[in-house]
Amino acid sequence: MTYDAILLVSFGGPEGPDDVLPFLRNVTRGRGIPDERLSAVAEHYQHFGGVSPMNDWCRRLLAAMREDFSAHGIGLPIYWGNRNWPPMLVDAVSDMHADGVRNAIAIATSAFGSYSSCAQYIEDIGAARAAIGEDAPNIEKVRHFFDHPRFIDSFADKLRTSLAEVAAGQKTRLVFTSHSIPNRMEDTSGPIGGRYSEQHRLASQLVAESAGWEDGWDLVWQSRSGPPTVPWLEPDINDHIADLAAQGYEHVVVCPIGFLSDHIEVLWDLDNEAKETAEKHGVGLTRVPTPDVDQHLVALLRELVLERTQGKPPRRLSGLPTCDPLVEGSCPARGYSSIRR
Structure with a gap:
């Protein structure tokens, strides 16, 4: 075409x-x-x-x-x-x-x-x-x-810079975060049902490896909305920061892997709420920049x-199934929309 x-x-x-x-x-x-x-x-x-x-x-x-x-x-x-x-x-x-x-x-x-x-x-x-x-x-x-080499390189470059700013000798945990979704979207119906978490785990692993981080990392979630009776992906980043503090961690490096730019769910939920949670528990917090432009x-x-x-071959760092919008039914469609950007 x-x-x-x-x-x-x-x-x-x-x-x-x-x-x-x-x-x-x-x-x-x-x-x-x-x-x-x-x-x-x-x-x-x-x-x-x-x-x-x-x-x-x-x-x-x-x-x-x-x-x-x-x-x-x-x-x-x-x-x-x-x-x-x-x-x-x-x-x-x-x-x-x-x-x-x-x-x-x-x-x-x-x-x-x-x-x-x-x-x-x-x-x-x-x-x-x-x-x-x-x-x-x-x-x-x-x-x-999510697994394109340039996507991984963007976050890895910024993560290396952020890690270099953390004081040496601190017990530090790397935490990747993205927007939570209702658990019902994570079922396995449809060709790629339930891939949201898997895509994020893979991208997080690739970024950590590319940045040379070998001390372990976590994937957590943020910015949930809707009635509390509806289960969403967990743990929430604020709960996780509290847990890390209880485990003796002194610093948390937060990488917003799910976001391309610093919109409200980054500026408010991470730079405000998550930072306040870290301060409350005596933990330092460094937030990795998003790709921006x-x-x-x-x-x-x-x-x-x-x-x-031009028919260029896709550059991917995994074989994880992904959505091809040209193939009917390959994108799961379950009603949810965030209310902040």
Whole structure:
């Protein structure tokens, strides 16, 4: 197939105090979550002026992609659409249609596979195409990239730097963290059901090995939402920090393996809540930076495009089953959506 455009698809985020509640209503539409619950989450944004870093990150990422792709002979226009806040996905697809785009490659801003990070993107792309009509552009999402060498290199480089900043002689534990999901998403129905945790464990192992860390590590979870009666992946990072303190650890290095950028669930849940937990228990905490817009991430996205446009072989560091959106039913779809970005 010949492709004539690239579409960056992201979650979106408020860009001012008046945007916060409308944004959260968009994210949770149809789930029956009252404004009282949303207002509690909205307070996290108010600590940052009511602004999520997501849209600014996407703007910087777009600029870097356009420069890098052009320098490597990829002359395709790059569009940008969000699921929950302007620029909206349906408007981006409308612009593509008006510009005569027929076949596009979609890049979602998540490396891993779950309903919210994969299948829901595909559903929302389908809804945007349906709003345009029968002659809407064909849009195909790229694969998961949790085990791409450049993804691993990005985190490993930053982890090495963070580890070097920890005082010598401290009893230190490396902890990888990502967004929790309901346990029901971890069952084995479907071709890749239950792979979310496995993908994260593999990526964490690869990063630790690449960074030269040999003293053991843990994978924990954060940012759960919803009723407490619904079980989610555990342990929670705050509970785990308390347990490590009880075991005599003096320092925790937290690597947010599940996140590409410093959005609210990193800035608040890790840099605020987890840091407070560590201080409460007398444990030092170093948080490893996310990839943001580094050379590894931009080159990774370029390589994913070249897999489609030039048939380049996928570069992967594992044989772990992964989602191929071109194969019907390969992405598990169970309703869940985070309410912060």
